[in-house]
Amino acid sequence: MKFIIQTLVTIAGCFIAQYFLPWWTMAIVAFAVGYYFNNTGFISFIVGFLGVGILWLGMAYYIDSTTQSIITEKVNRLFPVNIFVLMVIVGGLVGGFAALTGTLVKGKKLARY
Amino acid sequence: MQYSKALASLVLTVALVYALNRSWDFGKPIPPLAKFLDPFHGFWKNAETKGGPSENNMLAGLKEEISIVYDSTLVPHLYAKNEEDLFFAQGYITARYRLWQMEFQTHAAAGRIAEIIGANAIDFDRGQRRLGMVYAAQNSLVEMEKDSTAKMIAHRYSDGVNAYINSLSYEKLPLEYKLLNYWPEQWTPLKSGLLLKYMAKTLNIGDKDFEMTNALKLFGKETLEILYPDDEHVGDPIIDNPNGWKFKPITLDNVPPALPKDFAQIKQIEKSSSDVGSNNWAVSGSKTSTGSPILCNDPHLELNLPSIWYIIHLNAPGFNAMGASLPGAPAVISGFNDSIAWGETNAQRDLVDWFKIEFKDKSRNEYLSDGQWKATRKVIEKISAKDKADFYDTVIYTHHGPITYDESYHGDSEKNHYAFRWIAHDPSKELLTFYLLSKGKNHKDYMNALDHYTSPAQNFVFACVNGDIAMRIQGKYPVRRKNEGRFVLDGTKTSTEWQAFIPNDQNITYKNPGRGFVSSANQYPVDDSYPYYVTSTNFEAYRNRRINQLLSDWKSITPYDMMKLQADNFNLKASESLPGWLKMLDSAKLTNEEKMAFQKLKTWDFNNSISSEAASYYEAWLRSIYPMIWDEVFDSKILLPAPTSYVTIKLIKEKPELSFFDILSTPEKETAVDVVRKSFSEGVKEIEKWKQEKKKDPSWAQFKDSYIQHLARLEPFSYHVLHGGNGSIVDAHSKRNGPSWRMVVSLEKNGVKAWGVYPGGQSGNPGSPYYNNMIDVWTADRYLNMHFNASAEQMKPFALSSSTLKPQGK
Numbered sequence: 001m002k003f004i005i006q007t008l009v010t011i012a013g014c015f016i017a018q019y020f021l022p023w024w025t026m027a028i029v030a031f032a033v034g035y036y037f038n039n040t041g042f043i044s045f046i047v048g049f050l051g052v053g054i055l056w057l058g059m060a061y062y063i064d065s066t067t068q069s070i071i072t073e074k075v076n077r078l079f080p081v082n083i084f085v086l087m088v089i090v091g092g093l094v095g096g097f098a099a100l101t102g103t104l105v106k107g108k109k110l111a112r113y
Numbered sequence: 114m115q116y117s118k119a120l121a122s123l124v125l126t127v128a129l130v131y132a133l134n135r136s137w138d139f140g141k142p143i144p145p146l147a148k149f150l151d152p153f154h155g156f157w158k159n160a161e162t163k164g165g166p167s168e169n170n171m172l173a174g175l176k177e178e179i180s181i182v183y184d185s186t187l188v189p190h191l192y193a194k195n196e197e198d199l200f201f202a203q204g205y206i207t208a209r210y211r212l213w214q215m216e217f218q219t220h221a222a223a224g225r226i227a228e229i230i231g232a233n234a235i236d237f238d239r240g241q242r243r244l245g246m247v248y249a250a251q252n253s254l255v256e257m258e259k260d261s262t263a264k265m266i267a268h269r270y271s272d273g274v275n276a277y278i279n280s281l282s283y284e285k286l287p288l289e290y291k292l293l294n295y296w297p298e299q300w301t302p303l304k305s306g307l308l309l310k311y312m313a314k315t316l317n318i319g320d321k322d323f324e325m326t327n328a329l330k331l332f333g334k335e336t337l338e339i340l341y342p343d344d345e346h347v348g349d350p351i352i353d354n355p356n357g358w359k360f361k362p363i364t365l366d367n368v369p370p371a372l373p374k375d376f377a378q379i380k381q382i383e384k385s386s387s388d389v390g391s392n393n394w395a396v397s398g399s400k401t402s403t404g405s406p407i408l409c410n411d412p413h414l415e416l417n418l419p420s421i422w423y424i425i426h427l428n429a430p431g432f433n434a435m436g437a438s439l440p441g442a443p444a445v446i447s448g449f450n451d452s453i454a455w456g457e458t459n460a461q462r463d464l465v466d467w468f469k470i471e472f473k474d475k476s477r478n479e480y481l482s483d484g485q486w487k488a489t490r491k492v493i494e495k496i497s498a499k500d501k502a503d504f505y506d507t508v509i510y511t512h513h514g515p516i517t518y519d520e521s522y523h524g525d526s527e528k529n530h531y532a533f534r535w536i537a538h539d540p541s542k543e544l545l546t547f548y549l550l551s552k553g554k555n556h557k558d559y560m561n562a563l564d565h566y567t568s569p570a571q572n573f574v575f576a577c578v579n580g581d582i583a584m585r586i587q588g589k590y591p592v593r594r595k596n597e598g599r600f601v602l603d604g605t606k607t608s609t610e611w612q613a614f615i616p617n618d619q620n621i622t623y624k625n626p627g628r629g630f631v632s633s634a635n636q637y638p639v640d641d642s643y644p645y646y647v648t649s650t651n652f653e654a655y656r657n658r659r660i661n662q663l664l665s666d667w668k669s670i671t672p673y674d675m676m677k678l679q680a681d682n683f684n685l686k687a688s689e690s691l692p693g694w695l696k697m698l699d700s701a702k703l704t705n706e707e708k709m710a711f712q713k714l715k716t717w718d719f720n721n722s723i724s725s726e727a728a729s730y731y732e733a734w735l736r737s738i739y740p741m742i743w744d745e746v747f748d749s750k751i752l753l754p755a756p757t758s759y760v761t762i763k764l765i766k767e768k769p770e771l772s773f774f775d776i777l778s779t780p781e782k783e784t785a786v787d788v789v790r791k792s793f794s795e796g797v798k799e800i801e802k803w804k805q806e807k808k809k810d811p812s813w814a815q816f817k818d819s820y821i822q823h824l825a826r827l828e829p830f831s832y833h834v835l836h837g838g839n840g841s842i843v844d845a846h847s848k849r850n851g852p853s854w855r856m857v858v859s860l861e862k863n864g865v866k867a868w869g870v871y872p873g874g875q876s877g878n879p880g881s882p883y884y885n886n887m888i889d890v891w892t893a894d895r896y897l898n899m900h901f902n903a904s905a906e907q908m909k910p911f912a913l914s915s916s917t918l919k920p921q922g923k
């Protein structure tokens with residue numbers, strides 16, 4: 001349950017940040033979520049990865065289907081791997097590591113008190 | 114321990130963000146991946162759906178409100194309340210759809226492509242700098258700034274482009290910027306000048322001066338005139354006005370031609386294809402069904418995406434013009450207004466020369482001119498290459514122009530330095546011509562507009578609702594002695610330099626000729642009684658004859674007939690060569706494949722239609738016979754010119770024993786007949802090989818495999834098209850070049866009607882449905898109706914959407 005909530009919060013937070021701000025602000029959100037949700041590092045990474053991955057995939061899928069793949073089809077041919085897969089990996093890795101960092105930073109603080 | 118883990122994770126995250134936020138070059142350029150793939154701002158945001166914009170933009174710098182109506186193909190109709198706003202809006206709207214292309218082309222003109230694509234482009238960039246492209250644009254900018262109108266249109270256009278650039282966020286940035294990871298810089302009037310010089314380069318740089326110099330040395334004068342005649346004496350000249358040239362021409366003292374002693378062995382800068390050319394004609398009302406003149410134009414250029422043309426309708430009090438504009442330059446280049454229509458083809462005249470320079474010493478600070486040492490001017494060109502160290506090149510200027518070729522650039526030895534003299538280096542203000550044409554009301558206005566036109570020299574066709582038609586071959590031409598301009602010149606003597614220019618009122622022109630039409634298709638310009646020497650690298654021998662034949666034959670011509678003529682696929686070259694060649698074949702000795710090819714060719718109607726297989730066999734035969742005959746030229750270690758196909762075909766017919774027909778690599782002594790037979794076999798073999806590779810029938814469109822290429826050569830943004838035609842055919846669509854814009858204008862008294870199309874789309878965005886939507890229309894030889902309505906209200910029935918540009922703060 002916590003896992004799902006943490007994922008949903010990541011998705012919502014990243015959506016709001018990215019709607020107004022550059023792409024890398026999602027890393028700050030994923031970091032913050034990782035910090036506040038007291039999960040293990042591994043789970044946090046998965047949550048960060050999935051949160052950003054699902055958000056990006058959803059957004060991209062929406063654009064792709066409302067524009068009849070007009071641009072996806074072309075840009076896809078510029079890359080050696082499928083553009084959706086590549087996007088999820090790229091966004092997911094950043095989200096995952098940012099969330100992991102959040103958890104680890106918090107762990108450090110807890111250890112001190 | 115925990116602390117170091119957290120730190121490591123933080124460092125890794127930050128490094129990841131950094132690495133995915135910048136571009137990389139691992140042999141292949143990689144865009145900033147996360148930035149590019151981010152669906153909130155990245156490339157996804159460039160995806161568009163059908164429909165035009167309905168926007169209200171507040172812009173600083175506007176005086177009054179401008180209404181813009183987009184019609185169904187996204188052609189913008191701009192209704193402004195004054196001309197200053199009109200050109201601002203033209204800049205703004207053109208940039209909205211074509212910004213990346215505008216900047217890419219002007220960067221290419223200025224020799225700045227390495228900045229975008231990296232070190233591979235340094236050689237190209239150096240060439241552009243050494244041709245003096247920026248020098249040329251600066252000279253014309255100075256001239257433009259002196260004229261209040263030219264200055265106004267160039268600056269207002271520039272302001273409009275910048276208003277758009279300044280409104281951009283990463284999200285709205287054109288796709289190519291995202292992919293290549295850079296940002297547009299501010300537009301300037303100089304960039305409009307650069308664009309026009311880029312066109313001038315395309316249309317002027319095909320000269321064979323070096324090759325001709327070598328050929329003269331190697332073959333001698335007599336053979337030279339057989340292989341490379343100035344005038345092939347074929348068909349009608351563009352303007353046939355025998356003994357109509359009633360003026361006193363400028364004459365020059367005779368000086369013996371001085372040629373350099375050695376062969377020139379430079380590696381030349383890439384030249385334009387000889388398929389670059391154009392057709393235009395105007396038919397008088399006496400020959401049309403409506404009794405009103407019809408004017409047509411189709412410029413043949415390399416076919417790229419985004420297209421070189423952008424259709425626009427510009428309307429303001431006292432101004433109402435529509436047609437094809439060049440993204441990056443204000444006004445309409447090939448178009449029409451309420452009263453007149455105009456269009457261009459390349460005049461082909463030789464407007465470049467190479468002067469061999471003698472320096473005093475290795476410092477190259479001084480060079481010889483009429484026995485005196487003159488000082489050079491050195492310009493250090495800095496070429497910034499993406500992700501690489503800057504490259505510096507010293508370009509030396511003489512009074513002729515920049516030294517293009519020397520030992521550090523494409524030269525053959527330390528001794529040989531060639532300075533480049535080009536008409537486009539001279540001050541000029543072409544923009545004013547197109548502005549004045551856009552506003553022109555009659556023949557007098559057309560003549561006045563052309564008086565301001567310098568380069569590249571064009572055949573300007575004209576027609577007016579009052580019934581007048583005209584042609585004028587306008588440009589600034591040096592007065593030349595016979596044979597001057599064909600060879601490399603001696604730069605140490607001022608007597609070989611351009612001494613004078615042909616006055617505008619002595620340029621070749623005529624109005625309302627008796628035959629009821631004017632036409633040009635890059636052929637020889639004028640009858641023999643014209644008092645000036647005319648030379649060129651090549652004049653086209655076929656298209657003009659086919660066009661003139663049909664225009665002479667036809668009566669009661671409709672705009673639809675004119676469209677058929679623009680799409681005419683009759684291969685005159687084949688009809689003149691093939692029957693004779695087929696007779697030379699010894700049918701008894703043919704293989705089965707050859708017999709089949711023979712049958713197809715024999716029954717061919719000479720149309721290069723999409724499905725014709727004979728057209729493919731003929732083309733394969735031509736491609737094989739040409740290098741077989743001219744092996745002396747192509748296999749030579751010395752740089753030599755290639756004779757035209759017209760000359761080649763004529764020589765096969767008339768001089769079959771000529772020594773050039775001997776194939777050097779064989780012990781036998783071949784004649785034309787042997788070469789024709791041998792090349793037929795090779796051509797058929799080529800087709801058989803093609804059939805096996807492609808597993809298809811060799812229909813002409815498949816075999817030709819025409820390609821419309823994205824300017825950055827990105828394959829997914831480019832298209833293969835199946836279409837007929839070929840170079841030397843009226844429908845001059847070869848593999849890469851073709852009718853880049855087709856226009857038919859009927860100048861009827863109760864309203865000008867016009868149709869146009871080009872192989873591309875109004876949007877330069879590969880993510881827009883309007884990126885390529887005209888390709889299929891063009892390929893089917895169909896046209897779009899140009900909705901030429903005088904007000905935004907009248908445009909309503911044809912509107913896809915409407916937008917406004919409003920002055921900020923009002």
